[in-house]
Amino acid sequence: MRNIIIGNWKLHPQSLREARMLARSIAQIASRIKNVDIVIAPPFPFLPLISAGSKVAIAAQDVFWEREGPYTGEVSGPMLRGVGARYVIVGHSERRNHLHETDEIINKKLKHALLSGLRPILCVGERKRDSDGEFFSVIKQQIEIAFAKVKRGDVTRVVVAYEPVWAISSGKSAKDAEPADANEAALFIRKTIAGIYGVRVARGVRIIYGGSSNAKNAKDFLSEREISGLLVGRESRDAKEFIKIIECAYTVS
C-alpha cells in the first residue's frame, strides 16, 4: 500500500510567516517525490493562508460533528473543505486527554468528516502497555466505537493511526516502541476492522504509526508489513527532518 506521511503541527508555529515558510519548504521537495502521499496539518487559522502546492494535501487537526448551529468555537467539515482541507485528524490522544473526548464523540466526528467529504485520520492507542496484553482490549474498544454505524463503503477512506500514548512527544519510540510491536498492534487493528467489515475491506485500510517518529527510525517502522505511513509530530516542524522522513518513505516504497 502506498505510504502516507502526515505532519501534525499541533499548536505550532507561532506566526503565519513561519507557517508559510515551513509549508513552502515541504512543497518544494514534494514536487519531486512520487509514490508517497504527503499531508500537513497546521492550526486552523493558517489553513486558508498557506500554499503547499498541489502535491501536499492539507489536514485539519480537529472537526465538530454538526455542520452548523449554536456551537461556539467549533468548526464543521464543510467549512474545512471550503478552505481546502482534504483530511482531518480525529481522536488524537491529546484531545482525548486534555478535552476529554470520548470514543462516542470521536465516532460522531468521524461520521461527520466522512459525510463532509474529508478523509479522517483516526488516532487510537493505549496509554500504558501491560505485559498481559490488556492494552489490546483498549484498542479494540476504540476501533469498534469509532466505526459504529460507519458505512462499509466509507471504511477505506479512513486512515487509522496507531499512536501508543506513552510514545508521543516522549522521544521514546526508538528504544521502547519496537517497530515489531507497532506492527503487531497494526495487525490487531486490521483484524478488529475485519471482525466488523470482513477481511476484504480491512485489507484496504491504511494503518500508520505515530509517536516520536523521526528520520532515524522512520525506515524501520515503514519496513513493517502492516504499516503504511507515519503521523509525525515534533519532527514535522523541522523542514529538514520532515523532508528526510518523506525521502525515507519514498525509498522504502
Ligand code: PGA
Ligand atoms: P510526536 O507526535 O511525533 O511529537 O511524538 C506524534 C503525534 O502526536 O501525532
